[in-house]
Amino acid sequence: xxxxxxxxxxxxxxxxxxxxxxxxxxxxxxxxxxTTMKDSSLLVENTLPNAxxxxxxxxxxxxxxxxxxxxxxxxxxxxGTEPKIQLNDKFANVDEVGSxxxxxxxxKPQELQNVLTTALKVDKDANMGLISxxxxxxxxxxxxxxxYTTYEGDAFxxxx
Amino acid sequence: MPxxxxxxxxxxxxxxxxxxxxxxxxxxxxxxxxxxxxxxxxPPFEPPTEEPPxxxxxNIFTVSINxxxxxxxxxxxxxxxDLRKAATAFLENGGDGTCTYxxxxxDPNSSxxxxxxxxxxxxxxxxxxxxxxxxxxxxxxxxxxLRNREAQARYxxxxxxxxxxxxxxxxxxxxRDDLKEKxxxxxxxxxxxxxxxxxxxxx
Numbered sequence: 001x002x003x004x005x006x007x008x009x010x011x012x013x014x015x016x017x018x019x020x021x022x023x024x025x026x027x028x029x030x031x032x033x034x035t036t037m038k039d040s041s042l043l044v045e046n047t048l049p050n051a052x053x054x055x056x057x058x059x060x061x062x063x064x065x066x067x068x069x070x071x072x073x074x075x076x077x078x079x080g081t082e083p084k085i086q087l088n089d090k091f092a093n094v095d096e097v098g099s100x101x102x103x104x105x106x107x108k109p110q111e112l113q114n115v116l117t118t119a120l121k122v123d124k125d126a127n128m129g130l131i132s133x134x135x136x137x138x139x140x141x142x143x144x145x146x147x148y149t150t151y152e153g154d155a156f157x158x159x160x
Numbered sequence: 161m162p163x164x165x166x167x168x169x170x171x172x173x174x175x176x177x178x179x180x181x182x183x184x185x186x187x188x189x190x191x192x193x194x195x196x197x198x199x200x201x202x203p204p205f206e207p208p209t210e211e212p213p214x215x216x217x218x219n220i221f222t223v224s225i226n227x228x229x230x231x232x233x234x235x236x237x238x239x240x241x242d243l244r245k246a247a248t249a250f251l252e253n254g255g256d257g258t259c260t261y262x263x264x265x266x267d268p269n270s271s272x273x274x275x276x277x278x279x280x281x282x283x284x285x286x287x288x289x290x291x292x293x294x295x296x297x298x299x300x301x302x303x304x305x306l307r308n309r310e311a312q313a314r315y316x317x318x319x320x321x322x323x324x325x326x327x328x329x330x331x332x333x334x335x336r337d338d339l340k341e342k343x344x345x346x347x348x349x350x351x352x353x354x355x356x357x358x359x360x361x362x363x
Contacts, residue, residue, distance in 0.1 A: 017176070020176045021172070021175040021176045024176055024180055024183055028182050028183045028186065031183065031186035035189055035190045049289065049290040049293040050293075051197070051198055051293055051294075051296075051297040053198065053300045053301045053304055054197055054198060055197070055198070055323075055324065055327070056324065056327075057195045057196060057197065058327060058329055059329065117199075119195060119197065122289050123289070124288070124289055124293075125288065125289070126288075126289040127287065127288065127289065128283050128284065128285060128286070128287040128292050129285030131289060131292075132283075132285065135202055135356075138202060139202050139203065139204065139205040140205050142205070144201050144204060145201060145202075146199075146200050146201075146202060147195075147197045147198065147199050148197050148198045148200065148293060148296065149195050149197035150196065150198060150293060151196075152196055155293065155294045155297040155298065156240070158291065159229070159240065159290070159291065159294060
């Protein structure tokens with residue numbers, strides 16, 4: 001047996017898969033860092049209106065969400081068809097908005113507490129009366145920065 | 161007696177499978193989309209006893225929306241499609257002649273200058289949210305049109321474009337400091353004064 005045996009011709013060497021775990025781990029870390037878990041399921045109908053002059057909501061950790069809309073089909077039997085407010089995972093009344101904002105604010109790190117934005121995700125068929133009440137509550141707890149979350153599009157599509 | 165050989169090597173062949181499993185899990189749960197919307201500041205909550213400042217009627221552009229989504233602008237009925245033009249004309253009217261960059265008609269019965277001009281938005285409790293957003297969008301659009309025009313004249317670039325780059329956290333600090341000044345300057349030329357009165361009950 002010679003030490004330097006010649007390889008047989010025509011024998012294709014197998015592709016090394018040794019670096020495959022590294023590649024996959026790289027992808028894994030990418031997705032792990034960009035992932036944000038959905039934290040609340042919607043209990044209300046939430047078709048947002050369109051607007052063209054929108055600004056992006058950067059930095060999700062500085063945003064508190066309030067959902068408003070008609071309860072979805074499965075909850076209409078209990079809660080009726082009038083638009084309701086959803087805070088986290090449950091329905092709420094207008095007077096609970098203030099304490100919710102304060103509670104959420106207290107959960108955030110100290111340095112973010114003054115730069116929080118309240119994102120109002122309101123169904124397009126909701127009435128302004130409820131929104132005004134919410135705005136009034138927000139003013140009381142000094143949460144003045146609001147963002148009316150919309151889809152990007154032509155605003156005149158709302159009127160149809 | 162068996163010979164000690166050191167720790168046996170762990171087979172890492174299934175590592176890729178495990179990693180793939182995790183990868184697929186995160187792929188499925190990922191949502192990268194960012195929300196967008198209209199940014200507004202609410203007025204601070206004041207005790208009702210405080211005297212409101214006196215503002216000349218001609219410096220206020222009143223927009224009311226009734227429950228059917230009809231617009232009353234400066235006491236006249238108006239279509240939503242005309243609102244942006246009317247608001248722009250009001251803002252850059254420049255009645256007292258101090259506003260050098262305005263291209264308005266200098267009507268003495270309309271606003272003095274963009275710094276004094278206030279748009280007051282009033283809505284009914286029964287107004288639909290989508291109508292309200294459309295009106296807000298048009299009013300913000302009027303401001304953005306004027307600011308864009310001024311930014312184009314001064315810096316050769318749209319204001320909205322500069323602002324979004326300034327607000328983007330990925331923009332380098334040096335660029336951002338430069339933009340901050342320009343954005344501030346344009347914002348001071350056309351300050352956004354959009355007052356939202358409390359909704360009226362039934363009228």
